[in-house]
Structure formats: C-alpha cells, structure tokens
Amino acid sequence: EAQVTQNPRYLITVTGKKLTVTCSQNMNHEYMSWYRQDPGLGLRQIYYSMNVEVTDKGDVPEGYKVSRKEKRNFPLILESPSPNQTSLYFCASSFLGPTGNSNQPQHFGDGTRLSIL
Amino acid sequence: GENVEQHPSTLSVQEGDSAVIKCTYSDSASNYFPWYKQELGKRPQLIIDIRSNVGEKKDQRIAVTLNKTAKHFSLHITETQPEDSAVYFCAAHNAGGTSYGKLTFGQGTILTVHP
Numbered sequence: 073e074a075q076v077t078q079n080p081r082y083l084i085t086v087t088g089k090k091l092t093v094t095c096s097q098n099m100n101h102e103y104m105s106w107y108r109q110d111p112g113l114g115l116r117q118i119y120y121s122m123n124v125e126v127t128d129k130g131d132v133p134e135g136y137k138v139s140r141k142e143k144r145n146f147p148l149i150l151e152s153p154s155p156n157q158t159s160l161y162f163c164a165s166s167f168l169g170p171t172g173n174s175n176q177p178q179h180f181g182d183g184t185r186l187s188i189l
Numbered sequence: 190g191e192n193v194e195q196h197p198s199t200l201s202v203q204e205g206d207s208a209v210i211k212c213t214y215s216d217s218a219s220n221y222f223p224w225y226k227q228e229l230g231k232r233p234q235l236i237i238d239i240r241s242n243v244g245e246k247k248d249q250r251i252a253v254t255l256n257k258t259a260k261h262f263s264l265h266i267t268e269t270q271p272e273d274s275a276v277y278f279c280a281a282h283n284a285g286g287t288s289y290g291k292l293t294f295g296q297g298t299i300l301t302v303h304p
Contacts, residue, residue: 112198112297114278114294114295115233115278115294117293120291128291131190169284169289170290170291171284177235180234182232
C-alpha cells in the first residue's frame, strides 16, 4: 500500500529535549515536505526537499532541521524544542514538487501531534 | 514571498445549499492553485486544482474559478451534503519560480453542513 508514515503519532515532551519526527514514503517520490498546522493559521511549510541531499527552507524554518540522506526518509529534527513548536505536523511527498502530477497529487501522512511543555 | 488570504474562516449552510470559499494571493507569478479537504482527525487530501491557463474547472459538485487579474480564486460546492463538512484549505504555487518546492496555504475554512 502506497503511504507516507510518520512516527511518533503523538508526543508530549519538555522544553529543550531534542526530538526527531521520522517520515518515510514507499512510493519512490523525489519530493518531500514538512508542514505544521495551527488553528487559524492553516498549514505552513517548514522545509522541503526536491531530491536526495537537496533541502530548502519553507516559510517557517526557524527552530527546525531536516536531512535527506536517502530518498524514502525525511526526518524533522527539533534540536531544542520550545512551547511555540507545539503543533500538528504533517509530512508529504510526491513525484514532482508540491503539485504532484496529474495522476498522483501530493500525498500526506497521518500527522504527528507534538506537545512541548 | 507569497501570501494567501482565505475567507470566511467558518461557513455554516443547510444541506442542499451552495457553499463558496474565496482566496486571494499576492504573487502574480503563482500559477497553480490546489484545494484540500481535511476531515476531522484526518490528513489533508486534494479535491480539485486549477492552473493559471484556465479560468474554471469543474468536478461533479465541486468547481474552482480563477481570476488572475484580481489574483483571487474560489471553491464552489453545490448541493452540499453533511459529508462535505470539513476544513478546506486553498494554496498557491509558482511552478516557474526558483523556489519550486514551496507551497503557501490559506488559513482554512471550517464548513459545516446541517442536515
């Protein structure tokens, strides 16, 4: 089954304790992206990757790191989490940028709810 | 960078009525405009999209219109049903820009369809 898998799905942690949210896709997609979703603010792009070893900032990259060492994985790293990073996070992937292609649009994971106390 | 404004933030309609959600964008170079539906507790899913070379696109009860001059686009849902209740997001993308991977979303509209 084609899917984007995020782990963990839920996490409660404390300020300053480094954490990593993993994202893995099994569709051989070149493009992967991270978004955060907050009430009243919609979805905001954190980082994206057009291909292996190619990453770029989205609109809200501060406080986050990413890496793309292999095609299927795109982890999101919070080196020193703070309460303002409490949010719902989505990873997404597609063959060709955020537009996908005519048959396969950008596919989202199920989301990771982070609470940072 | 791109800025997308979406209105209204909440919309309540009776079953069978039409619903319209509007978005404006700031970057005149944006040329791809998708709409996503997110049901409660679920992931966003693409429901319809439009590119800047067309003014309107329709898929059964859903249609999207684009006015490039005014830099706004709208989602139209006709004959609404309770299962249309969800959060809807618009987005804008510049497929010809140097930041090809960027996608900017609106703030979302909570649509409630009352039986």
